[in-house]
Amino acid sequence: MDKIAVVILNWNGVKLLEQFLPSVIQYSEGATIYVADNDSTDNSIAFIAEQFPTVKIVKNSGNHGFAKGYNDALQHIDAEIYALVNSDIEVTENWLQPILDTFEKEHQTAIIQPKILDFKNKEYFEYAGAAGGFIDKYGFPFCRGRIFDTIEKDNGQYDTNIELFWASGACFFIRKNIFHELEGFDESFFAHQEEIDLCWRAANEGHVIKYNYQSVVYHVGGATLQQGNPKKTYLNFRNSLLMLVKNLPSKGLFFVIFFRMVLDGIAGVRFLIQGKFGHTFAILKAHFSFYCLSLKHLKKRKDFQLQQYYTVKSIVFLYYIKKLTLFKEIFNSIQNIKN
Template identity: 70%
Template sequence: MKIAVVILNWNGVALLQQFLPSVIQYSPEATIYVADNASTDNSIPYIKEHFPNVKIVLNKKNYGFAQGYNEALKHIEADVYALVNSDIEVTENWLQPIIKTFEKEPKTAVIQPKILDFKNKEYFEYAGAAGGFIDKYGYPYCRGRIFETIEKDNGQYNDEKEIFWASGACFFIRANVYNELKGFDDDFFAHQEEIDLCWRIINKGFMIKYNSKSTVYHVGGATLDQGNPKKTYLNFRNSLFMLVKNLPSKSVFPILFSRMILDGVAGLKFISEGKWKHFRAILQAHFSFYSSFIINYKKRASSQRSNYFKERSIVYTYYVNSGKVFVN
C-alpha cells in the first residue's frame, strides 16, 4: 500500500523546522510531501536545503485548506493520502495501525488517530480528540472534547471505533474515495470541510474509523487561533453549508430554522460577553450562507443518511443537563 504523507504549508517555516523532522523520522513507509500555498517566507528554501528528500508541490496561491489540498493532490499518486497539519508531532510506528486497518477493512475510507494536545500531552486536543460526531442540529463534538470541555486521556478511548467524522488535523483517506467525491468542497476554504467530506463518504456507504493505536500530538490554532473572529465566521457559515448539502430532504428546512434560532442565541451570548466582533462574524456568516444557498442546495447528493446524529441536541445536553463528557 502506497502512502503519501502530505503537509499543507503557508508561511509556516517555523512549524516545519519544529515538526517536519518527527514526520520524516517516523514515516519510513511513506513518501513525504509539502504542499505549499504560495508562501512568501523561507519555507521552500528551508525544505530544499535541509530535507532534499521531501517532495514539494507548489500551489499558485493561498487556496486555504480545502482547495489547497485539492490542488496539491492532483499531482500526488498514492493508495492512501495522510493529510497532516504542519503543527503535528507524530510518534513511532504511527502509520502501521492505520495501514493494517485499511488492508483488512475495504469499506473503511477514512481513519483518524488519537489526537492529544502537544502543549499538555496528558489531554486530548480540541480538533478531533478521539473521533467526531455531530448532533441533530449539525454541531460537531468529539469523544474527549465537547465544546470547551477537554478530557484527560485515561485510556477511556483506547479502542477502534466507527465515528462520524475524522479531524482534518490528521486525516487518512483512500485516494480513490477522495477522487471519486472530488475531495473537499473548495467553497469552505477552511474549517469543517473534513466533516462535510466524511458525511458525503458515509452517504456513499463507506465507514469512518478512529484507531487509538496510532497517536499524534497537535498544537492547534497555529494558523488561526480559537479567539479569531474569522474562525467564528468560517465555522458558523460552513456548518450551514454542510447542513444544506447533506441533511435528509425532510429535515433540511426544519433543522435550518432551528439553527437560525440557536445561532441567534450564540450571537446574544457573544454580545453579553462583549465580543462584538464575534457577533458580527455570525451575521456575516449568515449573509454569506443566504447568498450561497442555491449553490449549496444544488450540491446535494441523490441520497442522504437519515441517522446521522448521535445526540438529540449536544447544546441541550451540555448546557442544560451538564453533560460535559462523551457518553457511548
C-alpha cells in the same frame, strides 16, 4: 504508485516545519513525504530544499486555504493512501502501521483518524478531533474527549477502535480513489468543517469512517487561526450551515436549518453579553454569506442522504442545560456506536 503519501499543507509556516517536520521524517518509514505549499512568501520552499532534501514539494498557485490547497496538490500525488497532516503535528513512532493495517483488513473503511493529543499538554486530548467526531441533529460537532470547551484527560477511556461520523482534518487518512470519487473537499468552504462535510458525503455513499487509538499524534492547534479569532467563528458558522444544506435528509431539511440558525442567534447574543462583539458580527456575517450561497449548495445535494446521521438530538441542550460535559456521561447508555 506509493502505498502512502504524507502530505503537509504549508503557508508561511517555516517555523512550524522546522519544529515538526523532523518527527514526520523520522517515524514515517516507507512513506513518501510531501509539503504542499500555498504560495508562501516566507522562505519555506528554500528551507525545505536545503534542510530536508528527501521531502518533495508541490507548489500551489496561491493561498487557497485548506480545501482547495489540498485539492490542487493531491492532483499531483500518486499513492494508495493520503495522510493529510497539519504542519503543527508531531507524530510518534509506529504511527502509520496501525492505520495501514486497518485499511488492508477493512476494505470498506475509507477514512481513518488517529488519537489526537495536545502537544502543549500531552496527557490531554486536543480540541480538533480528540478521539473521533460526531454531530448532533443540528450539525454541531463534538468528539470523544472534547465537547465544546471541555477537554478530557486521556486515561485510556477511549482506547477502542470505533466507527465515527467524522475524522479530524488535523490528521486525516483517506483512500486516494475515494477522495477523488468524492471530488475532494468543497473549495467554497476555504477552511474549517470541510473534513466533516467530506466525511458526511462519504457516509452518504456507504463508506466507513474509523478511529484508531493505536496511532497517536500531538497537535498544537490554532497555529493558523487561534480559537478565539472572529474569522474562525465566521468560517465555522457559515460552513456548518452550508454543510447542512448539502447533506441533510430531505425530510425536515428546512426546519433543522431554521432551528440551527435560531441557536446561532442565541450564540451571537451570548457573545454580545460577554463583550465579544467581533464574534457576534462574525455570526451575522456568516448568516448573510449563507443566504448568498445556499441555492448554489442546494444544487450540490446528491440523490441519497443518511436518515440517521446524528447520535444525539441536541448536544447544546445536554451540555449547557443538563450540564453533561463528558462524552461518557452522555453516551454510557447509548449502544449505537459500533465497535
